[in-house]
Amino acid sequence: MPDTPAIHGIDNSPRGRLLSAAAHLFRDKGFDRTTVRDIAAAVGIQSGSIFHHFKSKEDILFAVMEEVIRFNTERLRQAVADGETPLEQLRNLVRAELTATVGDTREAMVVMVAEWRCLSEPKQKEALALREIYEQIWLDVLGRLHRAGAFHADPFIMRRLLTGMIGWTPNWFSTNRRLSVEDLADLIVDRVVGEA
Amino acid sequence: MPDTPAIHGIDNSPRGRLLSAAAHLFRDKGFDRTTVRDIAAAVGIQSGSIFHHFKSKEDILFAVMEEVIRFNTERLRQAVADGETPLEQLRNLVRAELTATVGDTREAMVVMVAEWRCLSEPKQKEALALREIYEQIWLDVLGRLHRAGAFHADPFIMRRLLTGMIGWTPNWFSTNRRLSVEDLADLIVDRVVGEA
DNA sequence: AGCTACCAAGCAAGCGCTTGGTTTGTAAAG
DNA sequence: CTTTACAAACCAAGCGCTTGCTTGGTAGCT
Numbered sequence: 001m002p003d004t005p006a007i008h009g010i011d012n013s014p015r016g017r018l019l020s021a022a023a024h025l026f027r028d029k030g031f032d033r034t035t036v037r038d039i040a041a042a043v044g045i046q047s048g049s050i051f052h053h054f055k056s057k058e059d060i061l062f063a064v065m066e067e068v069i070r071f072n073t074e075r076l077r078q079a080v081a082d083g084e085t086p087l088e089q090l091r092n093l094v095r096a097e098l099t100a101t102v103g104d105t106r107e108a109m110v111v112m113v114a115e116w117r118c119l120s121e122p123k124q125k126e127a128l129a130l131r132e133i134y135e136q137i138w139l140d141v142l143g144r145l146h147r148a149g150a151f152h153a154d155p156f157i158m159r160r161l162l163t164g165m166i167g168w169t170p171n172w173f174s175t176n177r178r179l180s181v182e183d184l185a186d187l188i189v190d191r192v193v194g195e196a
Numbered sequence: 197m198p199d200t201p202a203i204h205g206i207d208n209s210p211r212g213r214l215l216s217a218a219a220h221l222f223r224d225k226g227f228d229r230t231t232v233r234d235i236a237a238a239v240g241i242q243s244g245s246i247f248h249h250f251k252s253k254e255d256i257l258f259a260v261m262e263e264v265i266r267f268n269t270e271r272l273r274q275a276v277a278d279g280e281t282p283l284e285q286l287r288n289l290v291r292a293e294l295t296a297t298v299g300d301t302r303e304a305m306v307v308m309v310a311e312w313r314c315l316s317e318p319k320q321k322e323a324l325a326l327r328e329i330y331e332q333i334w335l336d337v338l339g340r341l342h343r344a345g346a347f348h349a350d351p352f353i354m355r356r357l358l359t360g361m362i363g364w365t366p367n368w369f370s371t372n373r374r375l376s377v378e379d380l381a382d383l384i385v386d387r388v389v390g391e392a
Numbered sequence: 393a394g395c396t397a398c399c400a401a402g403c404a405a406g407c408g409c410t411t412g413g414t415t416t417g418t419a420a421a422g
Numbered sequence: 423c424t425t426t427a428c429a430a431a432c433c434a435a436g437c438g439c440t441t442g443c444t445t446g447g448t449a450g451c452t
Contacts, residue, residue, distance in 0.1 A: 014397070030313060032228035036442060048443075049398050057442065114310070117226060152391065153383055157375070160368050161361045161387065168360030179353070187349055191357065191387045195348065210431070232408065245432045247409065 004042055008104035009071030015053045017043050023064045023107040031061055031115040061115060062123050068108035069130045072100045076137045086144040087193065093141055095185040097166050102173045102181065110170050135159070142192075150193045158192060165191065200238055204300035205267030211249045213239050219260045219303040227257055227311040257311060258319050264304035265326045268296045272333045282340040283389065289337055291381040293362050298369045298377065306366050331355070338388075346389045354388060361387065 004021040006012070021042035025034040036057055040047040054060045079096040083089030101109050119127060142155040151158065165188055173184065200217040202208070217238035221230040232253055236243040250256045275292040279285030297305050315323060338351040347354065361384055369380065 030228065032226065033314075035440080037440095045397085046399055048400080048402095048445085051443065052397065055443095118229075153386075157380075157383065160364065161384070164360040164362070164364030165357045166360070168356065168363060172356050184353075187353065188357070190349075194390055231406080233406095241431085242433055244409075244411085244434080248431060253408065 007068070007108050010067055014043075018050065018053055019060065019064055019067060020107075022060045023068075023111055026061065026064065026111045026115055027107040031111075031118040058118070058120060058123065061111070061118060062127065064108050065112045065119075065127050066130065068100075068105050068112060069127070069134060072096075072105060072109075073130070073134045073137070075100060076134065080137060080141060086141060086148060087150065087189075089141045090145060090192065091185060091189050093138060094162070094166070094188050095181060098169065098181050098185055098188075101166055102169050102175065106170060113167055138162070145193070162188070162192070203264070203304050206263055210239075214246065214249055215256065215260055215263060216303075218256045219264075219307055222257065222260065222307045222311055223303040227307075227314040254314070254316060254319065257307070257314060258323065260304050261308045261315075261323050262326065264296075264301050264308060265323070265330060268292075268301060268305070269326070269330045269333070271296065272330065276333060276337060282337060282344060283346065283385075285337045286341060286388065287381060287385050289334060290358070290362070290384050291377065294365065294377050294381055294384075297362055298365050298371065302366060309363055334358070341389070358384070358388070 004017075004024045006016070006020045007023055010016045010019050018039065022034070022039050025038055025042060028034075029038075035047075036050050037047040039060070040050050050060075054063065075096050076093060079092035080089050083092045100106075116124070116127075138159050139155060142158055145151065146155045146158075169184070173179070175181075200213075200220045202212070202216045203219055206212045206215050214235065218230070218235050221234055221238060224230075225234075231243075232246050233243040235256070236246050246256075250259065271292050272289060275288035276285050279288045296302075312320070312323075334355050335351060338354055341347065342351045342354075365380070369375070371377075
């Protein structure tokens with residue numbers, strides 16, 4: 001019966017509600033410390049009923065990751081399309097990933113990096129393939145900026161530094177503080193191309 | 197019987213060997229997926245014998261974190277002492293934390309951020325107190341640089357971005373590649389104070 | 393009739409940890 | 423030197439509990 005706030009990009013079917021609840025619990029307590037009984041209770045069903053929708057607990061984790069990565073890959077594509085210059089595209093990318101990371105898909109994003117190793121190796125490979133499509137969007141834009149002379153460092157390494165900066169934000173950024181997502185995005189962009 | 201490479205700053209006592217083995221396993225499989233039987237097997241004793249040295253599995257995790265944070269706090273202090281200008285001190289700090297993160301205390305450092313929530317709340321508070329001493333060293337140096345006009349952003353936020361950049365390195369940096377720790381440190385310092 | 397969604401009950405395996413006793417190293421007392 | 427004493431380090435066995443998942447059946451909608 002208790003209702004967990006839905007995650008953007010996940011529908012309202014029984015399966016979808018299960019996924020949102022699971023993502024929330026996984027982020028809170030970690031995959032291993034979350035029992036199938038916890039997840040079931042969060043949507044108001046019996047633990048055994050879960051396996052009518054997913055064939056294993058690991059499958060739930062994978063589904064969470066798959067949904068969030070697909071949804072946010074599309075968001076990145078839109079961010080690039082909405083920018084007219086490479087610099088504008090970079091700014092849009094940073095904003096998009098920040099929104100995903102501290103905003104509407106926060107839980108699932110955190111779960112994806114924190115509980116990665118809870119996936120079996122085949123599932124990891126499957127998820128990695130999706131992840132690479134996502135990363136390629138970043139590398140394209142960073143490569144363009146690099147060739148234009150906007151920064152000197154290796155684009156691959158720059159992407160890693162960006163991943164770190166943005167990926168750490170859930171641990172400190174609060175949406176109800178003075179600093180807005182847009183301001184933080186600008187700050188991060190400045191770390192790449194230098195301040196005005 | 198199998199020997200796990202020791203972690204810098206942890207001695208060779210039965211307790212110390214247990215800690216090094218545990219840190220290694222925790223990093224590999226996570227705290228929850230590591231059983232006390234795994235840890236015992238790694239140093240060649242029976243699982244029950246562990247509780248002669250630690251009163252619980254959680255205590256092992258806490259001990260790992262405590263040792264590594266104490267050791268690296270001292271390393272940061274030395275880094276600051278070895279720098280004559282604030283900029284030199286920052287560079288030394290970045291090098292020191294990078295060495296801790298991808299070098300001689302790698303396992304334990306990764307465990308500290310990844311398995312934080314596996315600690316009970318009282319233990320979390322205890323660890324947080326140690327962590328704050330560590331962070332203050334960073335904030336002192338960044339504050340000095342900021343007041344000197346070396347960068348415009350809030351020093352607290354700058355530290356968070358640095359934490360993210362450095363904390364993510366274990367996921368991609370390899371010591372046997374072209375990029376050295378010193379070069380990477382310079383690259384990261386440039387993200388703070390701008391390129392020459 | 394047939395499908396989706398669910399319940400009630402419980403099994404087998406694995407978990408952290410306890411227990412009672414044995415070995416081993418060390419060092420003072422005879 | 424040998425004996426005695428004692429603590430640290432460890433073993434063998436297993437207890438009690440939780441876990442992911444299975445099973446056989448039911449309710450309700452189309």
